Amino acid sequence: MIEFTMPALGSDMDEGTLDQWLVKPGDTVHRGQIVAVVETTKAAVEIECWHDGTVDELLVPVGTTVQVGTPLATLREADGSATREPAARAPLTVAPGTAPARTPHPRISPPEAPGHRRFVSPAARRLAASLRIELDAVPGTGPQGSVTIGDVERAATAPAAAPPAAIPEAGRAAKAAARAAQMRTSIAAAMSRSKREIPHYYLAHEIVLETSLTWLTARNAQRSIDERVLPAVMLLKAVGLAAQRFGEFNGFWRDGGFLAATGVHVGVGISLRGGGLVAPAIHDVPDKKLDQLMDDLTDLVARARAGSLRSSEMSDPTITVTNLGDQGVDTVFGVIYPQQVALVGFGRPAPRVRVIAGDVEGSRGIGIVTTVNATLAADHRASDGHRGALFLTAIDELLGQPDLLEK
Amino acid sequence: MTDTRTAVLSVLTGIAPEVDPDEISDDDLLRDQIDLDSMDWLNFLRGIHARLNVDIPESDYASLRTLADVVRYVDERVTTNAGNR
Numbered sequence: 001m002i003e004f005t006m007p008a009l010g011s012d013m014d015e016g017t018l019d020q021w022l023v024k025p026g027d028t029v030h031r032g033q034i035v036a037v038v039e040t041t042k043a044a045v046e047i048e049c050w051h052d053g054t055v056d057e058l059l060v061p062v063g064t065t066v067q068v069g070t071p072l073a074t075l076r077e078a079d080g081s082a083t084r085e086p087a088a089r090a091p092l093t094v095a096p097g098t099a100p101a102r103t104p105h106p107r108i109s110p111p112e113a114p115g116h117r118r119f120v121s122p123a124a125r126r127l128a129a130s131l132r133i134e135l136d137a138v139p140g141t142g143p144q145g146s147v148t149i150g151d152v153e154r155a156a157t158a159p160a161a162a163p164p165a166a167i168p169e170a171g172r173a174a175k176a177a178a179r180a181a182q183m184r185t186s187i188a189a190a191m192s193r194s195k196r197e198i199p200h201y202y203l204a205h206e207i208v209l210e211t212s213l214t215w216l217t218a219r220n221a222q223r224s225i226d227e228r229v230l231p232a233v234m235l236l237k238a239v240g241l242a243a244q245r246f247g248e249f250n251g252f253w254r255d256g257g258f259l260a261a262t263g264v265h266v267g268v269g270i271s272l273r274g275g276g277l278v279a280p281a282i283h284d285v286p287d288k289k290l291d292q293l294m295d296d297l298t299d300l301v302a303r304a305r306a307g308s309l310r311s312s313e314m315s316d317p318t319i320t321v322t323n324l325g326d327q328g329v330d331t332v333f334g335v336i337y338p339q340q341v342a343l344v345g346f347g348r349p350a351p352r353v354r355v356i357a358g359d360v361e362g363s364r365g366i367g368i369v370t371t372v373n374a375t376l377a378a379d380h381r382a383s384d385g386h387r388g389a390l391f392l393t394a395i396d397e398l399l400g401q402p403d404l405l406e407k
Numbered sequence: 408m409t410d411t412r413t414a415v416l417s418v419l420t421g422i423a424p425e426v427d428p429d430e431i432s433d434d435d436l437l438r439d440q441i442d443l444d445s446m447d448w449l450n451f452l453r454g455i456h457a458r459l460n461v462d463i464p465e466s467d468y469a470s471l472r473t474l475a476d477v478v479r480y481v482d483e484r485v486t487t488n489a490g491n492r
Binding site for chain 2: 217220221224225226228230231232271273274297298301302326327
């Protein structure tokens with residue numbers, strides 16, 4: 001029997017509220033399958049299961065707030081003989097379109113007899129309150145007839161319900177507002193911890209982007225708009241490759257020591273329209289081609305802003321990149337996300353006056369070239385400025401060789 | 408013109424749901440009115456491509472600064488496309 005536990009969702013989230021089970025006892029599950037949805041302050045996180053097997057029992061009813069590490073369900077091994085131990089994390093290719101294994105036809109159970117307490121997830125309760133929906137009238141389709149967000153949404157859009165269209169909109173807005181307030185608390189906790197515990201050091205370096213931007217512009221010019229790649233993707237790839245070479249910036253400071261990560265999963269700072277931010281991971285960045293990374297980034301930003309992320313994306317970042325160039329600033333000095341040990345920041349790529357090679361061999365001149373200010377905020381417990389400088393200049397060198405970024 | 412404007416605005420508010428389409432002015436810079444990063448901008452242009460079948464090359468991005476610019480640009484291309492058919 002395998003115990004399936006609530007995964008870690010990043011250092012600023014130690015609990016979540018189970019909002020929905022997407023499997024039921026007897027269902028077969030496979031590695032990487034999304035089996036539940038947990039509401040956290042930052043998103044509705046889709047919880048992935050890292051075992052193959054059959055669901056034996058759901059231990060936690062919908063609506064329960066659970067701590068990281070709490071057993072959520074028990075699974076029977078797929079094949080009694082060969083069961084892999086729960087891997088810390090398997091590198092998986094997350095198909096953007098992976099459809100959660102929803103129950104195809106939700107059982108519509110009649111409202112329970114008065115006095116019998118039904119579980120209602122807090123998110124569903126909030127939504128119902130904001131939509132002024134009478135919960136007693138909402139059929140629950142979760143375990144033991146519990147009421148999920150989906151049930152409330154269905155009730156809201158049912159023909160009998162009052163004015164359509166505007167209602168789910170209002171519900172989303174209310175949900176977003178409540179989440180934004182909680183998110184502030186989470187960010188406060190994580191960033192306070194970072195500044196309290198992590199002795200940051202900072203390095204800055206101006207990188208000439210002329211070569212890579214010219215290359216990217218030519219590449220994009222040959223492609224339709226759906227195949228174009230943003231400069232931010234090249235920056236991500238360069239950081240990923242450099243982090244692979246300089247392992248002391250890729251990992252975690254845990255229990256008084258540095259723990260190098262096996263893969264390079266780059267967390268991407270994504271600002272949310274309601275305020276706040278998340279920094280979920282793009283997995284295995286050095287192994288992915290630019291087109292793949294572009295697709296991953298597009299998908300990740302869309303889902304982050306829709307408030308729906310996967311557990312592995314929340315727990316996996318091994319280093320973070322923040323990009324504030326679009327907001328027009330030249331330089332960003334980042335705060336490291338605990339327990340990571342480094343954060344790379346990029347400002348706005350812009351034409352700037354630089355000393356360049358002159359017309360005559362060996363001479364110098366003044367030219368206008370596009371540059372970006374890259375910064376490194378790193379944990380001095382895990383690395384020193386000397387290596388930090390090499391790491392940052394490695395990013396510079398990679399950005400001068402677009403062919404390496406394309407691979 | 409009006410139809411194009413409505414379609415463009417609808418794509419825009421899909422990307423920035425907090426924006427009230429009635430408050431967007433035609434001639435002020437879009438970036439001063441709406442918080443759009445480069446991913447939002449690309450998604451905006453992808454939306455226009457999907458909805459109105461006009462593929463805007465990167466080299467023309469710089470000329471699209473206001474809502475009126477975008478609507479005019481799209482209208483010109485839609486006419487050209489129709490003429491070529």
